Amino acid sequence: MLKPTKFLARSSIKSRLLDFTHHMYANGFNTTFDQVFQSLKGLKHIDLSDLNDWKSALRSIYCYNFQTYENFDELFDSFERQKNDLNKNKNTKSILSPIEGQTLTNETANDILNKDNEAEISNETKSKITASYLENNRKTDLKELIETDLQQRIHAAVLRIAKSIKHKRSRRLLAKKKGEKLDLRKIVSKSLAYEGYPLKLYKKSKPKKPMKIVTILDISGSMKIYSQIFLTFVKGLVGINQSTEVYLFHTRLMRVTDYLKENDTLKAVNRISMLTEGFSGGTKIGKSLKEFNNVYSRNFVNGKTVVMIISDGYDTGSSKIVAEELEKLKKRNCKIVWLNPLLGWENYAPVASSMKAASKYLDLFAPCNTLEHLENLEKELIEI
């Protein structure tokens, strides 16, 4: 979902670029001032009267991965559209519209930032901001006030879990005082100090490589009552280990890792609530796993990854696809952990067809309907 941006009625290219940068930042891009500076330099080398040139040049500078590359055009167009709407009544030029004959000067970064940006906010723009804020508050159903002590307990459990799956032995050898093997290269180079006699023996050994956690969280209707705990749980995981990846699914999959890097848990949960609004009813585990395998698994899953799926296993799609996709995922040599809140219930058996199909690919199948279960995960994760 596109986030509305505070547009200012500016005229110069620099101001427009700053507006554009704010717009991209508000919509999940990690923009830096360096990008504005590079854009200013880069725009000197293109035809400013051609909007496509603008788009291509800014795409090269503002994008930094596949996801941003995919979203760029939509965000650029929305920016252009909204700016045009804003300027329609003012009879001014659109935000990145053709600017014939306009040239750039080598003004420094500070010159640009020091300009008074706020003076030009129109009343119309102000009303837009208020509207979007009110709308924003209406959509925050998931954040329902997470209690502080609950947060603390979750945080402690997360810490222990993260610690239990922190490292894996690597095949590479690195220098170590009490290593297993002699480091001949180092011995020869250091022997120079002793006229070529290897007086000191240096050793190397296989280091422990950090493990990564990929969490795929079901946020369908049947899981709604657990959403609060699990979102806080995965937020905690991201906080402890920045390489943790988080995906939410329902009928489709969405990567929310970047949104969870927000310091404030409530804000993060709130942003995700907004993002997942467009999801329709039902749960499609197989389809979501397929999307994960096709788009993300190559980047984020390897032998040093624990994939943690948190779902009750109730699926409106085909269980055959779930099995196929888990098999594909397993080929990446990762560990697959399935946490099912229903497993904690008395007399529960994994009779849901997707759960049955999945069971043979799992390294760990554990309950997670109470905090105690999450806290006890540590022991089981050490063993996988």
Next chain:
Amino acid sequence: MQWNEIKTSLYDLDYIASEDLAMSIHIAINLERPLLLEGEAGIGKTALALALSKLYKTSLIRLQCYEGLDASSSIYEWNYQKQLLSIRLNENKNDNNVKIDDQIFSKEFLLERPLLKALTQKKSPVLLIDEIDRADEEFEAYLLEILSEYQVSIPEYGTIKALSKPIVIITSNNTRDLSDALRRRCIYNYVYYPKKELELEILQKKLPNIDSELSRQIVNFVQNLRVQDIEKKPGIAETLDWAAAISGLGLKDLSDNYKVLHSTLVCLLKTEADKAVISQEIAQKLAKI
């Protein structure tokens, strides 16, 4: 040179770039930034570096990344054997040790690996850092200084600054995520599979002897194959291989002999599972679409 001139010049060198890619090259060269290219394997990321070196009539220095690649294999290493010999030779001379130190840590004893070599060229070379995702994350840290400052710091020797800034092309096949620090320093482009028209243009440019109707059929087939549920989708390199195979076997039309057509699919399908998915019947259907 404007981006459309780059596109035309690359075309003359048998490399057909999309407008978007040409713009990224143009921006990267003018801003003196590395160009990070991501995308599936076999879609011409590496070939671009070669084409650019021809375009700018300069040398191509290639660093192929792999797991365990370190500074001594990629940046520089001291020639230890030569240093030892030099020490031995100087043993009986009465020169003081300081002079020997200066001597053995001089440029004469420095082995230049690709990254340092790229900085010491008089004419800007094209530096290709290929498949960076195969190298370890630690290796990216080595690259940061080189890519942002175009210099290498050697503790025993000092800092070597680039005589001329190289045109840096970094490719990645997306097998792992690269660090933000590296990404921030680069101009980015994601190279997609080419659209039908572009792929046909590439095929006709690279293999002009193939009949235009057969070329159209080949491109159609490959485009249809890419939307099937297969593990490894064929890239442009595979399309060219397959087209050469089809042409070499004397097929004038894909519908001439489906058995032969199916047997040539080894050029396009690279896993056992994919071969099982695309049976002769499915291949027949794909050829008819």
